[in-house]
Amino acid sequence: MSKKLTTRTEDYSKWYNELVVKADLAENSAVRGCMVIKPYGYAIWEKMQAELDRMFKETGHQNAYFPLFVPKSLFEAEEKNAEGFAKECAVVTHYRLQADPDKPGKLRVDPEAKLEEELVVRPTSEAIIWNTYRNWIQSYRDLPILINQWANVVRWEMRTRLFLRTAEFLWQEGHTAHETKEEALKEAKLMNNVYATFAENFMAMPVIQGVKTESERFAGAEETFCIEALMQDGKALQAGTSHFLGQNFAKAFDVKFANKEGKQDYVWATSWGVSTRLMGALIMTHSDDNGLVLPPTLAPYQVVIVPIYKNEDDLNAISKVANGIQADLRAKGISVKYDDRDTQRPGAKFAQHELQGVPLRLAIGPKDLENGTVEIARRDTLTKEIVALDKVSETVKSLLDAIQENLFKRAFDYRASHITEVDTFDEFKTVLETKGGFISAHWDGTNETEAKIKELTKATIRCIPLDNKPEEGVCVFTGKPSKGRVLFAKAY
Amino acid sequence: MSKKLTTRTEDYSKWYNELVVKADLAENSAVRGCMVIKPYGYAIWEKMQAELDRMFKETGHQNAYFPLFVPKSLFEAEEKNAEGFAKECAVVTHYRLQADPDKPGKLRVDPEAKLEEELVVRPTSEAIIWNTYRNWIQSYRDLPILINQWANVVRWEMRTRLFLRTAEFLWQEGHTAHETKEEALKEAKLMNNVYATFAENFMAMPVIQGVKTESERFAGAEETFCIEALMQDGKALQAGTSHFLGQNFAKAFDVKFANKEGKQDYVWATSWGVSTRLMGALIMTHSDDNGLVLPPTLAPYQVVIVPIYKNEDDLNAISKVANGIQADLRAKGISVKYDDRDTQRPGAKFAQHELQGVPLRLAIGPKDLENGTVEIARRDTLTKEIVALDKVSETVKSLLDAIQENLFKRAFDYRASHITEVDTFDEFKTVLETKGGFISAHWDGTNETEAKIKELTKATIRCIPLDNKPEEGVCVFTGKPSKGRVLFAKAY
Numbered sequence: 001m002s003k004k005l006t007t008r009t010e011d012y013s014k015w016y017n018e019l020v021v022k023a024d025l026a027e028n029s030a031v032r033g034c035m036v037i038k039p040y041g042y043a044i045w046e047k048m049q050a051e052l053d054r055m056f057k058e059t060g061h062q063n064a065y066f067p068l069f070v071p072k073s074l075f076e077a078e079e080k081n082a083e084g085f086a087k088e089c090a091v092v093t094h095y096r097l098q099a100d101p102d103k104p105g106k107l108r109v110d111p112e113a114k115l116e117e118e119l120v121v122r123p124t125s126e127a128i129i130w131n132t133y134r135n136w137i138q139s140y141r142d143l144p145i146l147i148n149q150w151a152n153v154v155r156w157e158m159r160t161r162l163f164l165r166t167a168e169f170l171w172q173e174g175h176t177a178h179e180t181k182e183e184a185l186k187e188a189k190l191m192n193n194v195y196a197t198f199a200e201n202f203m204a205m206p207v208i209q210g211v212k213t214e215s216e217r218f219a220g221a222e223e224t225f226c227i228e229a230l231m232q233d234g235k236a237l238q239a240g241t242s243h244f245l246g247q248n249f250a251k252a253f254d255v256k257f258a259n260k261e262g263k264q265d266y267v268w269a270t271s272w273g274v275s276t277r278l279m280g281a282l283i284m285t286h287s288d289d290n291g292l293v294l295p296p297t298l299a300p301y302q303v304v305i306v307p308i309y310k311n312e313d314d315l316n317a318i319s320k321v322a323n324g325i326q327a328d329l330r331a332k333g334i335s336v337k338y339d340d341r342d343t344q345r346p347g348a349k350f351a352q353h354e355l356q357g358v359p360l361r362l363a364i365g366p367k368d369l370e371n372g373t374v375e376i377a378r379r380d381t382l383t384k385e386i387v388a389l390d391k392v393s394e395t396v397k398s399l400l401d402a403i404q405e406n407l408f409k410r411a412f413d414y415r416a417s418h419i420t421e422v423d424t425f426d427e428f429k430t431v432l433e434t435k436g437g438f439i440s441a442h443w444d445g446t447n448e449t450e451a452k453i454k455e456l457t458k459a460t461i462r463c464i465p466l467d468n469k470p471e472e473g474v475c476v477f478t479g480k481p482s483k484g485r486v487l488f489a490k491a492y
Numbered sequence: 493m494s495k496k497l498t499t500r501t502e503d504y505s506k507w508y509n510e511l512v513v514k515a516d517l518a519e520n521s522a523v524r525g526c527m528v529i530k531p532y533g534y535a536i537w538e539k540m541q542a543e544l545d546r547m548f549k550e551t552g553h554q555n556a557y558f559p560l561f562v563p564k565s566l567f568e569a570e571e572k573n574a575e576g577f578a579k580e581c582a583v584v585t586h587y588r589l590q591a592d593p594d595k596p597g598k599l600r601v602d603p604e605a606k607l608e609e610e611l612v613v614r615p616t617s618e619a620i621i622w623n624t625y626r627n628w629i630q631s632y633r634d635l636p637i638l639i640n641q642w643a644n645v646v647r648w649e650m651r652t653r654l655f656l657r658t659a660e661f662l663w664q665e666g667h668t669a670h671e672t673k674e675e676a677l678k679e680a681k682l683m684n685n686v687y688a689t690f691a692e693n694f695m696a697m698p699v700i701q702g703v704k705t706e707s708e709r710f711a712g713a714e715e716t717f718c719i720e721a722l723m724q725d726g727k728a729l730q731a732g733t734s735h736f737l738g739q740n741f742a743k744a745f746d747v748k749f750a751n752k753e754g755k756q757d758y759v760w761a762t763s764w765g766v767s768t769r770l771m772g773a774l775i776m777t778h779s780d781d782n783g784l785v786l787p788p789t790l791a792p793y794q795v796v797i798v799p800i801y802k803n804e805d806d807l808n809a810i811s812k813v814a815n816g817i818q819a820d821l822r823a824k825g826i827s828v829k830y831d832d833r834d835t836q837r838p839g840a841k842f843a844q845h846e847l848q849g850v851p852l853r854l855a856i857g858p859k860d861l862e863n864g865t866v867e868i869a870r871r872d873t874l875t876k877e878i879v880a881l882d883k884v885s886e887t888v889k890s891l892l893d894a895i896q897e898n899l900f901k902r903a904f905d906y907r908a909s910h911i912t913e914v915d916t917f918d919e920f921k922t923v924l925e926t927k928g929g930f931i932s933a934h935w936d937g938t939n940e941t942e943a944k945i946k947e948l949t950k951a952t953i954r955c956i957p958l959d960n961k962p963e964e965g966v967c968v969f970t971g972k973p974s975k976g977r978v979l980f981a982k983a984y
Contacts, residue, residue, distance in 0.1 A: 027627075029558070029559045030559075030563055030566060030620065030624075031559045031561045031562075031611065031620070034559035034560070034561060036556070036558050036559065037557040038556055039554035039555065039639060042554070042555050042556045042557055043554065043555070045557075062531035062534070062535070063534050063535070064528070064529055064530055064531045064534045065528070065534055065537075065662065066521070066528050067522075067523045067526035067528065067660055068526070068613075068644055068646065068660050069523045069582075069660070070523075071522055071523060072589070074522060075589075075599070076597070076599045079597065082589075082599060086588070086589040086590065086599055087589075087590075088587070088588070090584045090586075090587055090611070091585065091586040091588075091589065091601055092582045092583060092584050092585075093584075093585045094582075094583040095580070095581065095582055095583070095648040096579055096580070096581060097564070097567075097568075097578040097579075097583065097612070098578065098579075099578075105571065106568055107564060107567070107568045107574060107578055109585065109610055118601055119523065119582070120589070121584065128521070128522065128523070131522050132521065132522075132528055141835055147531060151644075152560055152643075152644065154560065156587040156588065168559055168560050170557065343633055
């Protein structure tokens with residue numbers, strides 16, 4: 001905890017990696033590409049989960065749980081989906097270990113315990129879930145099905161980074177079934193909107209809602225809606241996706257229903273998910289060279305109180321005041337921790353809480369006792385003020401609101417100044433290299449042009465914004481006609 | 493939903509299986525031995541989780557998350573633990589599928605994507621966690637570590653049953669690290685006590701706290717504490733366990749710390765868990781031939797209101813009354829559902845809610861409107877009463893309390909009448925076959941006798957109760973001296 005973080009300008013990527021570990025959020029494990037989410041990091045994820053879960057239930061969804069494993073024959077049923085995930089699947093082939101006859105004390109796979117059919121560890125659950133839905137759906141009366149599951153999934157990524165891209169990650173996946181195309185489309189958009197609301201109001205992270213181009217679509221989807229955020233290094237991050245799956249999975253798994261006219265029809269589907277990747281987005285949106293910066297909504301504790309004392313008598317007197325403040329704050333629904341550890345000096349405590357992004361730090365010393373004051377320090381602005389004891393709880397309350405607002409505004413302003421309209425490819429490349437951010441440019445609508453631009457610049461089309469204005473123009477790369485701008489960026 | 497359940501006396505096992513499926517709790521999946529937990533069943537599990545999570549946090553524990561996979565070399569490090577679980581491990585050997593050259597449209601394991609080291613899908617997480625703790629613990633200042641994780645685990649059981657024994661199940665596993673043996677033992681007992689409190693106060697399920705004999709201990713534990721419940725068919729069910737692991741895992745993973753005297757010592761450990769098996773225990777403790785019976789604490793909704801009407805006008809008038817009742821009940825913190833579906837008749841609704849164990853059913857018909865009354869039916873006793881409208885919310889509140897109490901009392905009385913002291917082996921066998929339940933008998937303390945009794949009768953020692961009175965006696969089987977009785981039973 002002693003050494004300073006690498007700064008963002010020195011090496012943004014190194015800054016991120018160090019921050020995640022030093023702030024006790026997560027660390028790499030003994031399993032290639034899999035992380036350990038530490039208690040402090042997990043407490044933030046739990047707060048995200050609780051709010052998302054509330055929002056899902058408020059929009060009529062219920063939780064359920066489906067198996068971790070997908071038999072290979074189900075996995076391969078929806079061809080595009082299978083093709084999209086085949087290259088990164090963990091596959092269970094055996095169900096037993098046995099003593100290794102050649103190595104005393106060691107185990108080996110029992111060659112006689114080979115599974116008849118291999119099991120894929122779910123990279124996503126459309127296959128296993130639609131195979132189940134077939135038995136649940138006979139008639140329009142059984143629809144809609146609005147289900148979500150909180151689960152772990154595995155995608156065998158070769159290059160991993162804590163939270164951003166890990167072989168195993170935690171997520172939620174909604175899987176819904178509908179009578180009509182319109183209803184399914186509406187659901188996919190609704191959930192994308194839920195994600196946007198969550199990101200902005202709860203994570204204080206502005207996002208752009210859009211649709212993906214064909215090449216960036218989820219494998220097996222007809223349309224992928226997304227929320228795209230912008231990190232402080234000018235790279236975009238896909239923070240959540242919501243897919244309109246058409247009838248693809250219904251056809252692959254033969255899920256039909258009798259509609260109101262009594263005719264058999266295939267069911268319409270959506271799926272949508274956000275993951276522990278949001279933790280990476282949160283960190284990179286708000287944090288600074290001193291460490292993590294957390295919006296009060298997501299802080300494991302919003303306020304920490306640090307006593308500054310030389311002897312036991314001082315501490316007792318300070319603790320009395322601190323206990324009163326704690327009670328007041330808790331009564332207002334504010335979470336607070338009194339850090340009276342005697343193993344650490346105040347300076348070390350200040351550094352730790354700064355590194356871990358506690359929104360407000362209250363310090364109380366002997367002078368404060370004399371004056372009836374408390375020192376309050378804001379993590380977001382690193383500013384301090386002295387506040388009279390009887391004003392502490394209302395000041396804290398209004399400062400927490402101010403921090404939440406300030407973090408959103410700061411991120412919003414950064415993003416606003418990093419959306420650049422360009423009309424030539426030279427400009428495109430210059431902006432991308434010097435400034436980064438979203439580049440708003442005309443595109444001819446073809447996969448080829450998109451691929452070529454990616455090859456030349458590493459920038460991809462992040463999305464076609466939902467609120468796009470129609471605008472006649474010509475493709476920044478080919479000069480062919482275009483009817484509107486799309487957003488390019490380098491991305492995580 | 494139409495056909496009646498098999499009764500418990502006809503076939504208890506069949507009754508259970510039918511009930512789980514018909515009450516929409518869970519069903520078998522396409523993956524051998526793995527279940528789908530349906531929304532209604534999952535909602536009950538979520539309530540269990542929420543309460544347990546609260547109790548864990550109240551006793552100072554934090555949540556975290558560790559990888560799903562355990563590299564084989566870590567898995568085999570603690571020898572007894574490895575031996576105990578090796579026979580039922582799902583093993584990942586490959587990380588990629590590819591197009592099968594022989595079968596168009598099919599996939600196969602890519603033979604070139606073989607893992608250097610096999611990965612065991614966690615059957616329990618001691619190995620991966622203690623390998624992590626090694627880096628977290630240097631000094632006594634880093635102790636205790638009090639961590640819990642909510643996760644899925646896989647044990648490749650050959651004979652599976654919904655909730656009771658499934659290849660994949662959901663659970664929580666606490667893993668704590670301590671300075672001293674005393675502290676670790678205290679923790680193991682504390683958590684067993686948390687489980688007992690939860691089982692009795694929340695699930696309305698009486699349990700006996702005890703310790704396991706050596707042969708029934710968790711693989712790798714020095715002592716296993718447990719809570720044992722009794723099902724309505726006279727079979728016992730282990731509902732939760734808490735293990736004192738000694739220094740076994742610390743030694744296997746070389747986890748040492750500098751103690752207060754500055755000397756290096758191995759860390760002391762505990763682990764403890766309950767799983768979705770509790771759902772099976774809940775069902776079998778309270779339910780009857782009409783279906784599920786739920787304690788109000790765990791019911792997805794505690795009250796259902798069913799309107800009885802012939803025309804739209806009636807329905808409107810009833811809905812007005814029902815809305816008022818709903819508002820009153822919600823204000824009292826009672827969860828309520830107004831079942832005004834027009835696709836079902838009241839009789840079908842009654843049957844469904846009875847099958848699904850809703851604690852209280854309110855019915856309102858035109859006559860009730862005239863009289864200013866409501867009919868309230870209790871699920872546990874199947875009794876009904878007519879209540880004046882202005883008494884409904886207080887009656888509901890007190891009935892819910894009464895149901896919770898009655899369920900516990902009923903289960904307690906059943907158990908009390910099914911603990912039989914026996915002093916001869918003939919008596920032992922007769923009681924076991926005719927009456928079942930717990931048999932309290934003297935045992936000579938040897939593994940051999942225990943094994944022999946199991947072989948002859950299928951009864952195992954469920955536990956040595958913590959509140960056992962010392963009593964001189966002779967072993968019911970060998971006649972050798974014994975210092976106290978233990979509890980035998982056939983068990984799930």
